[in-house]
Amino acid sequence: MTFVVTQACVDVKDRSCVNQCPVDCIYEGARMLYIHPDECIDCGACEPVCPQDAIYYEADLREQNSVFSTVAQEFFAEVGSPGGSADVDLSDRDHPVVKTLPSAAAR
Amino acid sequence: MTSGQVMDQPSTRVAVIGAGPAGVYSVQRLLKAEQVAGVDVFERLATPYGLVRYGVAPDHGRTRSVTRTLAKILGDPRVRYYGNVEFGKDISRQELLCRYKAVLYATGASVDRPLDIPGVEISGSHGGARFVAWYNGHPDSLRDKFDLSIRSVVVIGGGNVALDIARILARRPTELRGTDMPDPVLQTLENSAVEDIHLVVRGPAERAKFTPVELRELGEMDGVQIRLAPEDVAVDPDPELHGKDTLRNLEILKGWAARGRVSAPRTIHLHFSTRPIRVLGAERVEGVVLRRSATPDRGDEEFTVDAGLVLRAIGYRPTRLREVPYDEDRGVVPNVAGRVTPVNDAGLAREFVAGWLKRGPSGVIGTNRFDAVETVTTLLDDLAGDTSEPPTLLPSVDQLLAARNVQVVDWEAWLRLEAWERDLGGDRGAESVKCCDPTSMLRAALG
Numbered sequence: 001m002t003f004v005v006t007q008a009c010v011d012v013k014d015r016s017c018v019n020q021c022p023v024d025c026i027y028e029g030a031r032m033l034y035i036h037p038d039e040c041i042d043c044g045a046c047e048p049v050c051p052q053d054a055i056y057y058e059a060d061l062r063e064q065n066s067v068f069s070t071v072a073q074e075f076f077a078e079v080g081s082p083g084g085s086a087d088v089d090l091s092d093r094d095h096p097v098v099k100t101l102p103s104a105a106a107r
Numbered sequence: 108m109t110s111g112q113v114m115d116q117p118s119t120r121v122a123v124i125g126a127g128p129a130g131v132y133s134v135q136r137l138l139k140a141e142q143v144a145g146v147d148v149f150e151r152l153a154t155p156y157g158l159v160r161y162g163v164a165p166d167h168g169r170t171r172s173v174t175r176t177l178a179k180i181l182g183d184p185r186v187r188y189y190g191n192v193e194f195g196k197d198i199s200r201q202e203l204l205c206r207y208k209a210v211l212y213a214t215g216a217s218v219d220r221p222l223d224i225p226g227v228e229i230s231g232s233h234g235g236a237r238f239v240a241w242y243n244g245h246p247d248s249l250r251d252k253f254d255l256s257i258r259s260v261v262v263i264g265g266g267n268v269a270l271d272i273a274r275i276l277a278r279r280p281t282e283l284r285g286t287d288m289p290d291p292v293l294q295t296l297e298n299s300a301v302e303d304i305h306l307v308v309r310g311p312a313e314r315a316k317f318t319p320v321e322l323r324e325l326g327e328m329d330g331v332q333i334r335l336a337p338e339d340v341a342v343d344p345d346p347e348l349h350g351k352d353t354l355r356n357l358e359i360l361k362g363w364a365a366r367g368r369v370s371a372p373r374t375i376h377l378h379f380s381t382r383p384i385r386v387l388g389a390e391r392v393e394g395v396v397l398r399r400s401a402t403p404d405r406g407d408e409e410f411t412v413d414a415g416l417v418l419r420a421i422g423y424r425p426t427r428l429r430e431v432p433y434d435e436d437r438g439v440v441p442n443v444a445g446r447v448t449p450v451n452d453a454g455l456a457r458e459f460v461a462g463w464l465k466r467g468p469s470g471v472i473g474t475n476r477f478d479a480v481e482t483v484t485t486l487l488d489d490l491a492g493d494t495s496e497p498p499t500l501l502p503s504v505d506q507l508l509a510a511r512n513v514q515v516v517d518w519e520a521w522l523r524l525e526a527w528e529r530d531l532g533g534d535r536g537a538e539s540v541k542c543c544d545p546t547s548m549l550r551a552a553l554g
Contacts, residue, residue, distance in 0.1 A: 001320075019476070019477055019480070020473045020476065020477055021473055021476075022128065022132070022173050022176060022472045022473040022475070022476050023172075023173055023175075023176045024176070040169075041169050041170045041171075041172050041173045041472070042167075042169045042170055042320060043170055043173070043471045043472045043473050044318055044320060044471055044473075045470075045471045045472065045473025045474055045476075045477075046473065047351075048351070048352070053351065057319065057320050059320075059323065060319070060355060084176070
């Protein structure tokens with residue numbers, strides 16, 4: 001189990017969570033942030049600070065957001081495990097599912 | 108000095124007291140500052156990581172893996188690790204202030220807050236922090252023994268520490284063999300006769316401070332059933348009134364209340380809106396008198412639960428640091444944004460505080476990172492305002508400690524101790540196993 005960033009982050013990227021993460025496992029993509037499922041230590045520091053309420057524990061994901069668990073896994077299957085987001089730039093990337101989401105303004 | 112380049116090199120070292128998350132995240136931030144040449148970290152124990160090592164439950168391996176991040180920070184060549192060096196005993200506040208421009212305290216809060224009820228001193232009644240330290244192999248618990256040849260345990264407390272204790276007591280020992288618990292602890296748990304664990308929570312379910320992730324785990328253990336009064340969770344979830352965590356907790360608890368009774372070797376009984384009145388027993392604890400708060404339908408109810416062991420996990424408080432200001436009521440070092448008060452005439456300080464010692468025992472590991480950033484920002488501001496030469500008083504810290512025959516465990520020595528723990532783990536099929544005997548630990552570290 002891990003924490004997962006969901007749809008409410010798309011095109012918002014508030015980034016409050018990034019400063020809270022003790023292991024720098026929250027990576028910034030082009031349209032949203034992604035939590036590395038293997039690097040996350042389940043501490044839960046990120047979840048309450050998200051003003052968008054976008055972060056959920058995997059077991060708490062509701063139907064409409066359950067895809068984001070797979071999204072994170074597949075996103076990092078491609079990226080690998082950099083061991084911390086401080087020196088990595090993924091800001092031009094997104095998971096295909098995220099790329100095709102309508103813009104927040106249109107939703 | 109032969110060249111300007113050398114002159115420009117920063118020469119300021121900062122002392123950090125405590126190698127738990129608050130201390131190490133402070134180090135991380137300090138190392139990013141140009142004016143800081145390096146950081147010296149003083150830790151009372153031989154081992155780093157504080158409550159990550161001795162507080163986080165041994166079955167929470169994922170959370171413990173934060174040590175990988177902490178190790179990278181402490182292993183930086185600009186950091187000197189002084190393990191097994193106790194502030195106020197092996198080296199004094201004044202000695203540090205004469206040798207560093209800034210001293211940052213991050214010794215946390217790791218002892219039990221007292222609970223003042225009759226009978227609390229009877230044998231078999233202990234603080235929860237003490238029990239946690241024991242099952243985590245803390246060197247201070249070397250002589251602690253917990254008698255688990257009893258059937259029923261009362262755990263007092265409404266937070267994650269109480270949940271950790273209940274979970275460890277309820278787990279099948281086979282599930283714990285792969286953790287780093289010391290062998291004697293594992294043996295005690297293997298021979299445990301505990302069948303009933305009563306979790307006594309003062310407030311109602313909707314005010315419990317459990318995090319949903321930890322609460323849910325309680326219901327996912329093999330051979331464990333959870334019992335609670337449906338009326339305790341009858342409250343209607345209200346997104347206007349209740350936070351996200353409360354809504355989840357209620358959902359989890361309602362699910363358990365709706366489960367039918369099954370036969371299971373161990374039962375965790377959740378008592379909400381219930382407070383302990385007195386501990387019963389003569390030579391040993393025999394039970395606890397509890398009082399359940401009134402509801403619209405009935406008045407206060409007093410009842411007794413049999414118990415051969417009582418553990419009170421009602422919160423942590425810090426151990427006072429010698430000669431460092433301390434606010435007894437709040438249980439913290441008085442500070443403004445991490446600057447220990449009162450400050451000097453120029454409004455600057457040379458002493459700083461981070462983590463639980465600064466803000467009290469709340470929050471998760473990540474909270475300390477955010478908190479350390481605030482303190483170090485303050486510290487760097489004050490350093491910038493301090494134009495005096497860096498202190499170079501002799502004898503140096505190393506000379507002082509050597510003269511006092513302090514057996515310093517430096518980073519290399521800690522890595523040897525860690526490797527030894529991995530060897531111990533091999534015998535049990537665990538990644539590593541702790542030993543809580545300081546003599547053996549020092550031998551492994553220092554040869």
